[in-house]
Amino acid sequence: MRRLTALAALVLLFAAGCTGSEDPGTEDPGGDESTAPAAPTVPLELTLTAPAGFTAAEGEDREVLFANDHFTYTFYVAGTEGGFDRIQVTSYLLSEGTDTSSYDSQANLVTDYFGKLNQDISLDNFYPTVVHRHDGVYRFGSVDVDGVTVKWQDHFVFAGQYLIDITCSWDAAFAQVDAACGEMTSSFPFPAEFTTLS
Secondary structure (H helix, E strand, O other): OHHHHHHHHHHHHHHHHHHOOOOHHHOOOOOOOOOOOOOOOOOOOOOOOOOOOEEEEOOOOOOOOOOOOEEEEEEEEOOOOOOOOEEEEEEEEOOOOOOOOOHHHHHHHHHHHHHOOOOOOOOOOOEEEEEOOEEEEEEEEEEEEOOEEEEEEEEEEEEOOEEEEEEEEEOOOHHHHHHHHHHHHHOOOOOHHHHOOO
16 A cells, blocks of 8 residues: 555656646747847936035046047136146046956056057056946056146046046145045946946
């Protein structure tokens, strides 16, 4: 009797296993096919306010651009408008297919950009950085402009085709620029479209 009960249990298990699955050829894929989001067509507009002790400048841009599609925001230490004591933030849209998937690929893009600036600074001068919880590439150095030594630091943060470059430069107001730069990079207001990709 025990053998018959055990045999019956095995038959039931086998039958349940056979009837519990459908023909693999007729399986429902389970919902709508997901579609990849459309590639962005414009750089991200940023919501930035001038740091304390700085003034916003309209119509100022970088002399050499990382990419053509961009928005630039410039803030001068109050009273030094037009000089080198400033913070510039540029939001770029990179070409479709640009590889920004790793730190090395990002660093290569940054060194290519600095190669266009004709500065006497080693292209190997780059380091990992963090800008408000987002990894990026950091560079610093100095350059002579008409007899004035201008020091600077750059923070490049990538997300897909988006790039945000924060440049802090000074020749006289180091303490103010450095403090404002530290505050901006530690609490930068990345747009939601940026954070979902990074």
